[in-house]
Amino acid sequence: MAGWITWAGSAHFPLDERGGVIEHPVRVQARGRKLEDLKHLEQAGAAILQLDITDGQQNINDTIAKAISIYGRVDVLVNNASYISIGTWEDLEYGDFLAQFDTNVFGTIKVTRPLLPHFRQRRAGTIVFISFLSGWIGHAGCSAYAGSKNCGRSLAGNRTLGIKTLLIEPGRFRTKLLSKNKMKAVISTIPEYAEFSKTRVATLSKEDQAQPGDPVKLVETILDLVRQEGITEGREVPFRLPLGRDVYGDMKTKCEETLKLLEEWKTTIRSTDLEE
Numbered sequence: 001m002a003g004w005i006t007w008a009g010s011a012h013f014p015l016d017e018r019g020g021v022i023e024h025p026v027r028v029q030a031r032g033r034k035l036e037d038l039k040h041l042e043q044a045g046a047a048i049l050q051l052d053i054t055d056g057q058q059n060i061n062d063t064i065a066k067a068i069s070i071y072g073r074v075d076v077l078v079n080n081a082s083y084i085s086i087g088t089w090e091d092l093e094y095g096d097f098l099a100q101f102d103t104n105v106f107g108t109i110k111v112t113r114p115l116l117p118h119f120r121q122r123r124a125g126t127i128v129f130i131s132f133l134s135g136w137i138g139h140a141g142c143s144a145y146a147g148s149k150n151c152g153r154s155l156a157g158n159r160t161l162g163i164k165t166l167l168i169e170p171g172r173f174r175t176k177l178l179s180k181n182k183m184k185a186v187i188s189t190i191p192e193y194a195e196f197s198k199t200r201v202a203t204l205s206k207e208d209q210a211q212p213g214d215p216v217k218l219v220e221t222i223l224d225l226v227r228q229e230g231i232t233e234g235r236e237v238p239f240r241l242p243l244g245r246d247v248y249g250d251m252k253t254k255c256e257e258t259l260k261l262l263e264e265w266k267t268t269i270r271s272t273d274l275e276e
């Protein structure tokens with residue numbers, strides 16, 4: 001499928017190691033908060049637009065209308081923009097939770113809504129949601145982020161009128177997510193949590209730029225999935241796909257634990273229906 005991909009939060013669109021844009025017969029539209037951060041993509045042929053997904057709905061509607069007008073249509077929306085908030089429940093303020101959900105959940109909703117009429121009228125369009133393993137496992141000290149990423153999983157379930165959704169659940173990928181100026185970490189001031197909190201943030205900071213996942217390979221795989229090419233040839237494209245060696249192991253363990261739980265508690269689980 002050749003077409004028009006609009007990538008919200010496009011810092012890592014695949015420039016390969018040689019610095020060139022990986023060649024795909026798609027026209028890419030990159031959207032980010034700072035246009036200067038997207039210049040390299042513009043030089044490589046993408047149309048760029050300024051967009052902060054926490055803006056008011058009207059501003060976002062206007063940007064989406066502009067996006068559609070550039071090439072006359074949009075085929076794929078990738079809801080990629082996000083940041084990670086780290087801290088225990090007691091240490092994060094209500095405002096920290098709000099800000100996390102404002103970007104990772106409500107921003108996604110605000111960008112997706114104005115594209116839906118365009119997709120519905122054409123009975124075509126793909127919406128990609130980027131979730132995370134935390135949504136499955138609930139890593140400690142990561143509740144705000146995990147909760148917000150779990151919402152992405154639920155939002156992606158809504159498919160109708162020729163509109164496809166694709167849920168990507170990446171493991172740990174080497175991007176700027178955990179970098180000092182991107183990750184929002186609160187170190188606990190509560191004695192009971194202090195040691196755990198310090199270690200958690202130190203571990204994540206150490207993980208920055210040591211993650212095993214290659215974001216270029218991740219994006220290439222997403223492109224294959226939405227264009228139904230390459231790795232998908234002869235196979236049905238799944239609705240959701242975890243990506244990353246780490247996620248494979250962790251998710252398999254979680255599934256096995258869940259199956260065990262279902263068996264061990266089968267009688268109780270099946271005991272709560274009304275007696276009809």
Ligand SMILES: NC(=O)c1ccc[n+]([C@@H]2O[C@H](COP(=O)([O-])OP(=O)(O)OC[C@H]3O[C@@H](n4cnc5c(N)ncnc54)[C@H](OP(=O)(O)O)[C@@H]3O)[C@@H](O)[C@H]2O)c1
Nearest residue numbers: 009010011033052053080081082132170172173175176177
């Ligand atoms: N890296 C991983 O290990 C990993 C694992 C699982 C899932 N993910 C998910 O993958 C996606 C991409 O993240 P990444 O790892 O590539 O991290 P990243 O390097 O920090 O990229 C995140 C992008 O989102 C943009 N963004 C954040 N808030 C925004 C807003 N309000 N409006 C518009 N753009 C905004 C950032 O723009 P600025 O540059 O302006 O901040 C940046 O371009 C995210 O959804 C993340 O949750 C990442």
